[in-house]
Amino acid sequence: MWIWQQPEWPNFDWSSDDINALLREVRFNQGVLLGKMTAIEGDQQRTILDTLLANIVHSSAIEGEKLNAYSVRSSLANRLGISETQPYPTSEQSDGLADIALDAITNLDTPLTLERILNWHQRLFPTGLGLLNPVVGGSLRGEAPMQVVSGRLDRPVVHFEAPPRQGLEQELERFITWFNHSRDDKSLDPLLRAAMTHLWFVTLHPLDDGNGRITRLLTDLALAQSEQQSVRFYAMSVSILAKRSSYYDVLEQSQKGTLDITPWLSWFLQTLNDSIEHVLADISSTVRKTNFWRHIDQTQLAAPQVKVLNRLLDGDFEQGINASQYQKVTKVSRATATRHLTQLVELGCLAKTAAGGRSTRYQISAISEQK
Secondary structure, three states: OOHHHOOOOOOOEOOHHHHHHHHHHHHHHHHHHHHHHHHOOOOHHHHHHHHHHHHHHHHHHHOOOOOOHHHHHHHHHHHHOOOOOOOOOOOHHHHHHHHHHHHHHHOOOOOOOHHHHHHHHHHHOOOOOOOOOOOOOOOOOOOOOOEEEEEEOOEEEEEEEOOOOOOHHHHHHHHHHHHHHHOOOOOOOHHHHHHHHHHHHHHHOOOOOOHHHHHHHHHHHHHHHHHOOHHHHOOHHHHHHHOHHHHHHHHHHHHOOOOEOHHHHHHHHHHHHHHHHHHHHHHHHHHHHHHHHHOOOHHHOOHHHHHHHHHHHOOOOOOOEOHHHHHHHHOOOHHHHHHHHHHHHHOOOEEEOOOOHHHOOEEEOHHHHHO
16 A cells, blocks of 8 residues: 555654654754854855755756756856856756746745646756657646556566546645645644655656656755745755665655654655755865964965865865875975975974874864964
């Protein structure tokens, strides 16, 4: 029995005891992220551009489609009013992807309708795209059973079967009505609402293709409605792609199971938390580099020295760098590598590790970071 065949579908249930601690952690990290993004220096519009680009490209990659990232970036830059030094030619597809991604995180008070969903689908599959396997953008799937299968043609393994085409409009109407009304449901945590949105829509699988990408757009919309700001700075699709195997596994298990969706909620929240923590780590690295260079006079340094210091600040050499590695990275002689490293120690940029002789390694000086 598929989940949508359960008599009480779609009245999902879960164990609050199993997810409350994780829910609190995600909420806390969302607040930390928003606070740090508000406080740090820099162009937030470009940060939003980079986040949206990563989300679009990785969401397509989850489905095995490779996009032209340069074209998508130019389309996003145009929509955000950002001037690019070397703009790349855009296309109907890249413009469409930029439009629907921005629609999902900015038009938060526009009610969700079937027309809006189908417009996203139309922009995802412009006319003439994919001539070898044409998808009619902006239309619901046909009458053929919608199944996710693998294995040999004569012995297929059915991982999932969507609800039948008959009655699909009514199923979508119920989903859309719930989505619009649940935003004001004080008893439902907004993050759980986003997770339920994801599972519910992908289970309906109402389109011939693009169900996963539209599902993730709806998830972004639900996340944006929940807190409006921090979703602009993390790309959940990046973490989903990194865990693609477990993503499909937990969806399959949930869709074959009961209406208790605790495992799905746990997976969703953990993946969301991974996305936020990754950005927080990047921010910490950026702040560390900024603080470091604020107290270093780069006019005293050669270009290879600056390059190596940046590599160390990025964490590329966790155990520190030795003379041989310095030589390989910078393409200088052994004598120059040794001289450069000695000078960096004298300037207080680097410090030697405990090991001596040929094992001598150099790390960012703790003193330089504390200045």
